[in-house]
Amino acid sequence: MTGPFPINFLHFGWIDAADVLLVTVLLYQLYKLLRGSVALNVALGLLSFYVLYLLVKATGMELLTKILGQFMSVGVLASIILFQQEIRRFLLNVGKATALERMRGWSWGRPAEATPLAVGPFVEAAKSLSNKYTGALICFAQASDLTSFAESGDRLDAEISKRLLLSIFNKTSPLHDGAVIIAGGRIQAARCILPVSENPDVPASLGLRHRAAIGLSEITDAVVLVVSEETGAMSLVHHGEVYRNLATAELRTRLNEWLLSSAGSPAASASLKSEAAA
Ligand SMILES: Nc1ncnc2c1ncn2[C@@H]1O[C@H](COP(=O)(O)OP(=O)(O)OP(=O)(O)O)[C@@H](O)[C@H]1O
Numbered sequence: 352m353t354g355p356f357p358i359n360f361l362h363f364g365w366i367d368a369a370d371v372l373l374v375t376v377l378l379y380q381l382y383k384l385l386r387g388s389v390a391l392n393v394a395l396g397l398l399s400f401y402v403l404y405l406l407v408k409a410t411g412m413e414l415l416t417k418i419l420g421q422f423m424s425v426g427v428l429a430s431i432i433l434f435q436q437e438i439r440r441f442l443l444n445v446g447k448a449t450a451l452e453r454m455r456g457w458s459w460g461r462p463a464e465a466t467p468l469a470v471g472p473f474v475e476a477a478k479s480l481s482n483k484y485t486g487a488l489i490c491f492a493q494a495s496d497l498t499s500f501a502e503s504g505d506r507l508d509a510e511i512s513k514r515l516l517l518s519i520f521n522k523t524s525p526l527h528d529g530a531v532i533i534a535g536g537r538i539q540a541a542r543c544i545l546p547v548s549e550n551p552d553v554p555a556s557l558g559l560r561h562r563a564a565i566g567l568s569e570i571t572d573a574v575v576l577v578v579s580e581e582t583g584a585m586s587l588v589h590h591g592e593v594y595r596n597l598a599t600a601e602l603r604t605r606l607n608e609w610l611l612s613s614a615g616s617p618a619a620s621a622s623l624k625s626e627a628a629a
Pocket residue numbers: 486487488527528529530543544545546547556557558559560561562563578579580581582
């Protein structure tokens with residue numbers, strides 16, 4: 352006997368059970384990753400084609416099988432191109448969860464003297480900007496490397512202060528457009544361009560500033576603080592989720608929670624720091 356559930360000609364063993372379980376988990380993770388993005392519709396479209404291909408093959412329609420077979424053979428390559436961002440996000444999550452990353456965090460990767468980022472200047476600046484209906488976009492680097500985004504703007508490598516943040520986002524400042532990037536406990540760059548989210552579920556009431564914050568948080572683990580120019584509302588964006596209209600106390604609590612839990616995150620701060628020093 353090959354396994355616990357012999358179904359006539361089918362021998363369903365423990366290995367098969369584990370196989371089905373793993374595929375189920377994988378499909379669920381894939382669904383979670385794609386949920387709420389246009390990529391989910393693309394994935395469903397591809398799946399429909401695959402099911403059609405299997406049906407056509409089973410019925411023995413040779414010509415159609417050949418045509419769909421050709422389509423399926425380029426499917427893997429097409430999927431890599433179509434799902435670039437999702438694959439990147441998936442690999443980022445896997446990388447973060449690996450033992451190697453944890454070792455990096457606890458031994459040589461995380462500086463012994465790493466101090467948590469003080470959120471006070473950001474909360475105070477956001478409150479002040481919000482009262483004056485001045486828009487702002489501040490990205491806090493965590494494990495993901497934000498160097499490429501920092502390079503799209505003007506490098507500052509400046510000490511964090513409420514006054515400097517207010518000066519940057521002042522409407523008459525030449526640096527006010529775009530995003531500020533914080534990494535390694537410093538203001539690394541201003542006027543940075545972020546990738547805009549293509550998620551069709553983002554409410555129409557959210558403009559480009561918020562879409563850019565969502566876009567960055569979809570492909571990196573950065574935490575993004577947004578102050579709306581239109582409403583003065585303060586929001587945080589993390590992992591593609593927008594936490595809107597936060598009161599000052601809640602903004603402080605969430606920032607503390609998310610930034611303290613990753614204090615001294617290695618990648619972004621280290622690489623940005625070294626580049627700035629170069
Ligand atoms: N891709 C981007 N990367 C960085 N910053 C961006 C990007 N797109 C827009 N912005 C910023 O957002 C500003 C325009 O925002 P817009 O008014 O469209 O958005 P919004 O979300 O409606 O903002 P608000 O709620 O503040 O009115 C730009 O002036 C720029 O500073």
